[in-house]
Amino acid sequence: MNKFGEKKDDDSESNSSELMLINLDKGQVIQEKRAFNETPVQPRKCSLVISQFLFLLARGDSFTPNEATDIFFAATKLFQSKDIPLRRLMYLLLKEFSTISKDAIIVISSLTKDVIHKIELYRANAIRILCKITDSSILPQLERYFKQAIVDKDPHVSSAALVSSIHLLKVSPEVVKRWANEVQESISNKSNMVQYHALALLHRIKQHDRLAVRKLVNSLIKNSVKSPYAQAYLIRCAVEVIEETHTEDRVYFEYIESCLRSKNEMVAYEAARSICSLKGATPKEITSAVGILQMFLCSTKSTLRFAAVRTLNKLAQTNPTAVIPCNLDMENLISDSNRSIATLAITTLLQVGNESNVDRLIKQIANFLGDINDEFKIVVVKAITNLSTKFPKKFRHLITFLNKILRDEGSLQLKQSTLDAILYVVNTIPDSKEIALSELCEFIEDCEFPDLSVQILNLLGQEGPLTNTPNKYIRYIYNRVLLDSGIIRAAAVTSIAKFGLLYEPMKEKIMILLKRCLLDEDDEVRDRATLYLSLFKEDNKRVLERVLIDDLPVPTQNLQRSLEAYLAQDDTTDPFDIGTVSTVLEQTQSPTISGKLSQTNQLGASSSPTNASTPGLSAAESVNQDLAKLAQIPQFATYGRVLKSTELVELTESESEYVVSCVKHIYKENIVFQFNCTNTLDEQRLDQVQVKMVPSNPKSMKNLGFMAIDQLKCNDPQSCYVSIGYNIQQAGYPIVSFTNTLKFKAVDVDPSTGEADDSGFDDQYPLERLEIVPSDFIQKTYTSNFKEEWEKLPDPPKPTCFQLLGVKTLKAATQEIISTLGMAPLDKTEQVPDKSQKHQILLSGKSIHTGTLIYAQARIKPDASGSNTDVALVVKSSDEDLIDFVYSAFI
Amino acid sequence: MNLLPDIYQVKAIIILDKNGNRICSNFYDLDLKEFKTEKDKREFEKVLYNKSKSSNCELELIEQLLVVGNKTGDIMVFVIGLQSGNEIALLDVLTTVMSCIKKICSQPGSLTTEDSSNVTISKKSLLNDFSTLKLYLDEIISDGIIFELEDDTIFSRIPLPDQTIVNAIEMAKEKISYFTSSR
Known part of the structure; x- marks a missing residue:
């Protein structure tokens, strides 16, 4: 019962009244509620009991519906009391218990009496409870009380009614919508808070009618709303109008900009961050917004500094040059006592930084890395990774830095992001490969996360044999076979086998190592070793390549889903066809090497969970x-x-x-x-x-x-x-x-x-x-040996040449060709290497009607003007009609 | 994406003592995964406490949440909103909560100095006048919507009992003897 029991020993000074609350017993307090029944009501005694109930609730004690109902009904006796402080407490108690109690509706008649009582406090509080206990069937009978309260001259009552109505929108929107006129009237109330609540309610009432929202915003921005909270809300409404209607009308921007000059910091900040987030903002507007944020950077309030640097950080992602005026102020923030502010300042500086100061910045971050939490470290890791694209020469510093984070204490999430970052750097800067691999080798020696070890072993097997000194990695990998758990040993065996395949001189040694794994206690490890070893003995390179190197032609999640669907259907006489599996990766959750960094889920980006999950259900x-x-x-x-x-x-x-x-x-x-x-x-x-x-x-x-x-x-x-x-x-x-x-x-x-x-x-x-395009009639197929299949088919007279008009980049052209033809890209030709001048795409597919195979080879390069792409396409198939049809898509 | 301007700005107000134990926590959005059950709430308080142990707890980002806080006397006060929200609005709320707490701690009879410029904020005083604390919070936030931030307006909306507080304390003392004897 006394969860807080142990605490009293530490607080030697704790006095008796505190102890009394801490040791409060629920059963006893429930007994105490009989005080409510005494006549005449004794306010002191009752207040104490209510206070104890409130404490029980705050402590997290739960009440059964029956208990709650008893308490609720006992408390309704207090409507007889004329003691105002006691009444105020009673209202709070009723409100707290109204959601757990049964039949709370019973107090409606007492409450409606209070709603028209001459004391404001009664009116305001009664209406706040009313909104808790009504449902859509009762609300129409109470409408007039609400309408009356909304236009009440007393701000307390009016605010209470407006806020209650906002809550009621969830219960019974249709009824609340009928109060629009009253709400409109209360917008002109002198009280700041009433203005704010009225505006919010009115906006919510009209929210489905875009024209009405626009009218509302238009009229209010002209009337200069005075309440700061209403202003901030209005700014957000204006942003909404701009984003939804793509209006050219600058009046909304002008209003937001005018709010920058508000004396109220909250309003000025709301305006500044809105401008920074809007695509259509002019450079001049952004400059004035950044000016305001710059002032905040030097504020004595840390919240203001944080707000400013957070917004600038976000702005730097899209518009780094706009942030440059603040560089000096942000440099000062690096030593800010608040680590969150310092981290944001550094990552912002990294985004706008130049080659000369990157080293210094990285050193500075390394110094305080121990003080910041994992979420911020992830932000730093992402900022560092972006640097690798900007300043490829700095890879040595970057890899060392990332590796330090990988080695330090940290959550799996942090380490995964760091590893992804390292993989990204390795992929984009080939020179960094050797240093990164040897650092990672050291890391797996004492890595506590099997997932990461497996990924690293995979990378070592893929990249290690292609380096100048493949020998040195084998020791690290084989150590894993000796020392680690089953899943890691299995990955290590595969990795070792790759060395044997990709680096001929080591083949004999590899076979010895594989032999040693044949008696492993784990099935998977034994199976893999046996398979690889026998393939090595046969010297069956083709199958080895398929097993070890070729990726699955489709994303694994998609394959899993398709297989599950296949098994769920009744008729499984047709064999499963991997060609029917979608190759479109629906969500980039897997730790794939590339592409991960495009999702800039940077700190501060408002990643609401709802909109992230909905498209996931797709395809x-x-x-x-x-x-x-x-x-x-x-x-x-x-x-x-x-x-x-x-x-x-x-x-x-x-x-x-x-x-x-x-x-x-x-x-x-x-x-x-x-x-x-x-x-x-x-x-x-x-x-x-x-x-x-x-x-x-x-x-x-x-x-x-x-x-x-x-x-x-x-x-x-x-x-x-x-x-x-x-x-x-x-x-x-x-x-x-x-x-x-x-x-x-x-x-x-x-x-x-x-x-x-x-x-x-x-x-x-x-x-x-x-x-109707060829992709409608073609299904993707995969072949591991495009060359062979290609040679088998007769050559067409010559390639068909055409231009993709307005397609400027090789990447876009590749995408377009693949999606128009609906064929599967082979040998990773869907990826265009950076900076390449021309590209070749290999595709394979089959007719959905006859199953006839069709292959295509497309060479692409930008034309002389640079705004179009030249394509030379060769299509081979035994089905002439199909070939013509494919060509027809482009000509 | 739902662009609707958010009026449910405050997700929770949490007041902890210096050991991380709850004094008073109001959670307004029980749909948030952090606040679903009593266990989640306690867990969140623990995270909050651990994060702010070493710092002055002015600001924290915890998952999707933004926390503004204040450490005074032997208590810590936190106002929690979403990361997409306006941190300065949260700061305003915090300021109001702080002045309400000051008011409670400076009341005559709250066993601390009566000099209003130098109020000792203490867990003791807050627990002594727990119901007033709850009432103030009720006037500041209504289910996550900022209800009123003007401290004088809030004070005027919470009537104080006519009887002197001293009487209430006497009353409390009677109760204590009652509880301790019954145990």
């Missing part, structure tokens, strides 16, 4: 849902099996009134276009929604029909379908594009009641074009 799962829906539609049942479903294509801007995206489902002789439609207007309902598609080349296909959506309500996405027929034997592949229009009957709806106006009108909405 595979949504495709499965689509297919399940499709299977239920009788019209399409005769088409047979879906051969392929394409990736989702957006046909509208994601912020438009109607959002439409399309998935193509390819059948043997049909294509079904599935249009996912969302209506974002709450005052409109769309009836008979369908997409009209006009083909550019009507002959190559026949239109078979469509399925419309009966009723499309606001924010309730549904799909309509169009199906077409094609026949490759008769008309060839359908080389065609479509002009699309969304057609519907718009019916006005009252958003508050949901009632529809009978008279609708026909309307339409233009959509983006859609094309």
